[in-house]
Amino acid sequence: MSSELILGIDLGTTNSAVGAVEFGFPILLADAEGKRITPSAVWFGSSPGPAAEGESTGNIEVGRKALRRRSADPGRVITSVKRLMGRRHGEETEFCVPMERAADGSGGVRVLGRSPEEVSAEILKELKRIAEMRLERPATKAVITVPAYFNDAQRAATKRAGELAGLEVVRILSEPTAAALAYGLDKLAEKSRVAVYDLGGGTFDLSILEMQDGVFQVLATRGDTRLGGDDIDLALARHVAATAGIDFEALPAAARIRLIEEAERVKCALSERESESFRAPFYDGSSSLETLVDRAALEQILRPLIARSLTCCRQALADANASTEDLDAVVLVGGSTRIPAVRQAVATLFGREPDLSQHPDEAVALGATIQAGVLGGSLRKMVLLDVTPLSLGIETFGGLMNVLIPRNTTIPCKAGEMFTNAAAGQASMRVRVLQGEREMARDNWELGNFEVPFDPAPKGQARVGVQFRIDENGILEVLARDVKTGQDTIVEIRNSAVDVDDAAVEQMVGESVDHAFEDMAERIFTEARMKAEELLPAVDQALLAAADLVTPAQRQEIESAATAVRTALADGQPNPLKAAVQRLDQATETLAAALVERAMEEAMLKRL
Structure with a gap:
């Protein structure tokens, strides 16, 4: 069977991985040290000036090498850049290095003189290098995963990062969907409905999927883009510092990083033991910190974070019109699901022991590799049906939200409607593209807007057709056609200014119910x-x-x-x-x- 090489990549907040289908089997590829997981960290050495787009100047190190430099050179090591992808300056208030407003007037954010896409491209270049080293042939195409709740701008930014790394991104795939692909590989003949609870380093997703005869359909998805292992580490570091009478926020950046690194180690240890010593010798160059942390203290810190994830679970069940009894399995993926308190909370909510058959850190990359194998022709055909997480529409006369594509619509999809001029003599129509669940346009998020010109006409006589099309990557294209002239205005919504962090997403859906x-x-x-x-x-x-x-x-x-x-x-x-x-x-x-x-x-x- 003829097939082409397409890589499957999990571009994670904390860690990343790459895989490929070889001899009919999806495998994850290890680096020169034999490790299949690459930390999503990049160190930029000093250089004469910022890099040109898509290029690098000065020394650059990625992965474990970059992390080793973090304590000594914290101001030049970038981690968790995924949280800045597709975001605008000011939407993120905390980051590991100072953030700057892009000078091009786009409102974007830059770190160390580079865009988040350029930083992510360095991680993707390293994964591409690992793959080509192991496979001994060039790799030019990839499937890349993103959180289910990534909006259009964030998905487009991920695709652009791939292109900067020299990869043609043939599919942007939601992470919980990828995990379900990995889970369903040996269950393709069965019909089953599963919930995928994905708590990774930086984001959380809960998706409910139905699988039957190779068809994977996402019934509902909810998520929190600011909930993951990084948040747990930071919360634990702040707790230990406060207990010791230390003002965490006043510490130098290197000292904060040292405490966060130790918090991560203690967190992992407490998944295996009831208590662990928190040791940070000379964390600020002169002071040392040592204290005993027990699992109960960690679970107390975790309680509000876990509660946020369970809220998403209940909302997804309601969206799918399903109960916990309707599920055949609850699959856990993401490194943070190793925490016993997380597993217990999931078991209690769903009334069953969660399925731990998937490797927490590798399931998403494996699913991406399976999808890459299908697209490349090296695995049997499977159909993947994803859904839109929020409704999409336009503003109509009176400030109303007119929904064209309802929430939880299977993608790829398209929908359209005809509109007329609201006033006599009107010579153009402004199309405001909106995302959200509220009845009034002002209460939803604007993804973009553009003007559609037409010949002045009496009220209700000019006709403009508006069509939304969402491709398999979840990227939105809006077409507006003047029916009289046949002239089209086509806009691809790639750089939207939508704030979809955890609070905003929860607020949008919550307010749609409350109001x-x-x-x-x-x-x-x-x-x-x-x-x-x-x-x-x-x-x-x-x-x-x-x-x-x-x-x-x-x-x-x-x-x-x-x-x-x-x-x-x-x-x-x-x-x-x-x-x-x-x-x-x-x-x-x-x-x-x-x-x-x-x-x-x-x-x-x-x-x-």
Whole structure:
């Protein structure tokens, strides 16, 4: 069977891995030290100036070599760069090195004079180098994983990092979906529904997937882009410092890093033992810190972090319209799922012992490798159906959110709708692309906006078709077509300014539930108000022009209904206004029909 080489890459916040299908088997590739896991760390040595895009100047080291330099040269070692991917300056307030605003006016962020994509590209170059060393042939294509809750800009930034590393990114794959692919490799003939609980170094995802005869469909996904092992390490380091009377935030960067590194070691040790000594000799050059930390203390620190993950689990179950009894397995992946408290919390919530068959650090990379093998033709065909995590739509007249692609729609997908001009003489239409679950446009996130020109026309006469298309990588393309001229305006939403950190995502979905009644009430009132404002002048004009076409009783009912509409408008109550508009609509049916009949008669007489 002919096939091409496509790498499977897990580009993680803390660690990364690369794999390929060889002789029909997906395998992860080890570096020269025999290790399959590469730390996602990059050290940039001093250089005359910042690198040109896609190039490097000065010395660069990646992985374990970079981490070894962190204590001595913390200001030049970048870790967890994944948290900056696709983000704008100011959205992240804490990072391992100082952040700067990009000088190109894009609003992006730069670290050590480089964009997050350029830093990530160095990690990808190292993974590419490892693969080519082990496979002894060039590698130019890859499948790269991202958290399920990465938005369009973050996915596009990941793809761009791959391109800067000399890789054609043939698919951007959600991490929990990749883990499910790894889990389902030997279960392709069965129908099963599984939840994938993925708690890694920097992000958390919970996805519910259904697998049957090689078809993998994501039913629902929830996540938290600021919840992972890094947050646990930082919380533990702060706790130990506070217990010892040390102001953690006031410490030099190198001292903070030393405490965080020790916190990570203690955290890992407490997964195996009930207590562990926290030792940081001369952490700031002169002072030393040593104290005993027990598992109970760590679990106390973990409690709010685990609670955040369980909230996502409950929300995903609700989105999938499923209960815990409907699941055949709960699969744990991500290094942080080694923590006993995490495993116990998952077991309690789902009412079953979690499936530990997948290697916590390697499952995502293995799944990416399987998908790469399918795309390259070296593995049997499997169909992968992902979903949109949030609804996508545009703003319509009145400030309403008009959803084109609902949340949890299977991708790739496309959807469209026809729109008209809201005012006479209007010469263009501004298309605001929105993402979110609220009824009013102002309460959702704007992904981008653009102007669609057309010939001025009477109200409702200009027609513009808007189509959304999401490709297999989850990247959105918006097409707007002037129906009269056939001219298309096409925008690929790649650099959106959407804040989708953990708090924002949880707030968006939570507020859509908390404000459901008032949101719907406002939508009803707005729609009724727009119809009333259109109907009332038309009724007044019709009564003046054709009073002879209605009986006194009909005229009285129309005027009474119109008064009721004006009163309801002034009161600002949605349901009374909607009812009043419907009454006026019904009251004017006879008049409207008579006007149409008269107009037809007049037209026939003119012909004669």
